[in-house]
Amino acid sequence: MRNVVILGSGCAGLTSAIYTARANLEPLVISGAEPGGQLALTTDVENYPGFKEGVLGPALMQEMREQAARFGAEFVSDDAHAVDLSPRPFVVEAGDGRHEAKALIIATGASARFVGLESERKLIGHGVSTCATCDGFFFRDQEIVVVGGGDSAMEESNFLTKFASKVTVIHRRDELRASKIMQGRAFRNEKIEFIWDTVVEEIMDVEKGEVTGVKLRNVKTDEVSEFPCRGVFLAIGHIPNTQLLEGQLELDQAGYIVVHDHTKTSVEGVFAAGDVQDYVYRQAVTAAGSGCMAAIDVERYLQGLEG
16 A cells, blocks of 8 residues: 555656655655656756756656655556556556555656657657757757647747758648648748658668758658758657546546646546646646646645545
8 A cells, every 4th residue: 555656757757756755655656667758868958947057868867766766755667557546545557566555646748749760769869859949959050840730830840940040841731730820920930941742751860870861752742852951850749648547537638637726637636747737838847846736735635534
């Protein structure tokens, strides 16, 4: 029996682990087979407060993990494969273990959609990014590519023109899916150009460990061409990691957890933090903030049970 089990070990999960551990709640963190969340895939993080020279994403996650462990948090390095919210206590199964908890914090995050290329995985953090707000600064005066055609792609493209010398949007259709207002902003921006009816077949150059260009294919003519650029931003959406919770918690149409009164979910005793419930900001610092909020909400909930 645990006071609290935390699903996820990104900024939200580890911050909630720090706070619940300091409250003597002895949290158990199901960190997953790939701990650290999206920051584990990021090289330089320059916008997290307290690091004037920046910090490597994996290093920041390791510091947070050790900080939580110092206060007594325990970790299970397995993915949760089953969650049952119907009984009290709640049940979480991970690896070969079965864990019971009076309260749960869901901090499983959201995974960026990828095109599906081996090269994009190898170059993530080395010229390939899924977050313009996080990484745009590194591409000052360089030519970059944005893949996508929705509101997110247009928002990221406009934002990136603050830094890049040119932004080229690659879209597989001949018209955008973005709202008219977002389309208008992009079309009026002199730094943004468009390549229509086209998909990215390859990102170069894995051997150099940096992005030098993309190989493109026109979906109507099958013509293949190479397009030089220094960065590739993927803006084709995110998938919240809530598959285990479908039918048990209130989720919105996109699969994000719906929260009430900050971090409370539709099931009493279950709280959500970070990108699994935040599709707007998706920043390390906001995820950490909501992890703190969830931990404090859990502490108050458990106090209510005792009283």
